[in-house]
Amino acid sequence: MKKVLLWILDIAVTLVVIDGGIAAFALHNTTSKIHSMDSTLNKASDTKTKSGKSVAYLLLGTDTGALGRDYKGRTDTMMVMVVNPTSKTTTMISIERDTKIQIDGVDAKLNAAYAYGNAEAAVNAVDKLLNIKLDGYLLVNMKGMEQLVDAVGGVTVKSPLTFSYEGYSFTENQDVTMNGTEALAFSRMRYDDPRGDYGRQIRQQLVIEAVMNKLKADPKSALNNDFLDAVSDNVRSNISLTSMRNLATKYRDAGATINRDQMTGTGVMIDGVSYQEMSQDEITRVHNEIGNAGK
Template structure:
């Protein structure tokens, strides 16, 4: 049972990135009146009223024509009668001035102070204790940066996005391998949703382990970005919007999305993945991912610089 649970959770990292990037790319795809209204309808469906009214860590109001911004992406597996936990936490910073995007995943077992609880615990427990607001405050405290927006994602839609786009193209330069019944030779590959998931999950047969898997995940992400930027079929766009509208909630308004797409779209051309280093271990029989203060400060300084703070 524990092994099956781990396998399911490994799927989730890539799904969040895919959905987040897709909505940012498609928010401005108004090449006809019909498409514009379809996107607006989807955006309004995703928008939710939230107690989160903006970060107190910003001295001035965020200007979506010039300021770098940050988005917290939460991958949540909610069940009826149970808020669930945020099994995936990703911080995305976007700088329109140098047209770059940083993506950093916070390991779900990271031990840190849970803001509002007054104690140390796994960072993903913040969502179970206090929902989106407590999670944002906890992440802000851990990284010492403002979180401007959030996107909460239902984790069951990755394959649908890839297939709605007609697949993704990647270049497998390092390692030919077989995984979960699929073969991945070296060279350019056109992947379906199922194949993209398998391609991004394999780890044990890769000499580089997690580093190799992360590289393949970035390849698939870039494939999604490229395919999403070239969406020209109203039918294809409609299928994508259906998936997004049913699986994302956010504090971004439609106007916010339009401004972000208009002023930040160049940042999709330079996406950098950031890894946070730490050491896993058991404390009182419970597993935690421990990040020392020097590493936490390094990551915080990197993100602050990218946010021009």
């Protein structure tokens, strides 16, 4: 799930600014709701976005139902997104959820940082792992992708492999137009993919990119009620409204080129628990890629 939410809100805010307040009330309600998890918003990106500098956000996708649930789940999707208006690029790097880290001196998986703490704890864990400083987060209920895809009228992607899942079939190198339910199935399958979770990451990126492309082709679709409802019900963020407005007005060309990558490790078993262990070379590579993407 890529920076789809960021683009959703950026495009919507841009239209409000350009069209003199159209749907302003609905947009206000949407942005108020996505900030409801944070009593204090992270203003780290305000100065950067005001001056048009590149920013790096963490996209977190939870593995269960609505964000208002009692059981909050784990962040099975974790992507660093670097948005650079100068180079007109957006770089998405999927971070393996099973990456071995330390939480309070005990081995743990990276996706446990959110489950044991909160979204900010997940940001801090990624910051520490990669020796970077993220500018904020977007937390997305992965089930919400179904609603987001439907809200833009479906998406078309090219499947990277042939497989069947939850009653749907996909063929390698063939384009398929999918509704929300089918897109969710396409992006969820893991065990029948030869690359496991790494393969699933690629398919999630493809779906999110397809949603973003639909929004770029028809920006006003971000102002329909279904779309705004999907965002408000399934997205939470600590990125301030000031930053969102700056992103909307100054970063619209950053999606001209989308670069996709993954952080890859080696499977290990420790005390009966499977992890992905990242080499220092791989950590350094991803650290450098994030830095270079921001230049």
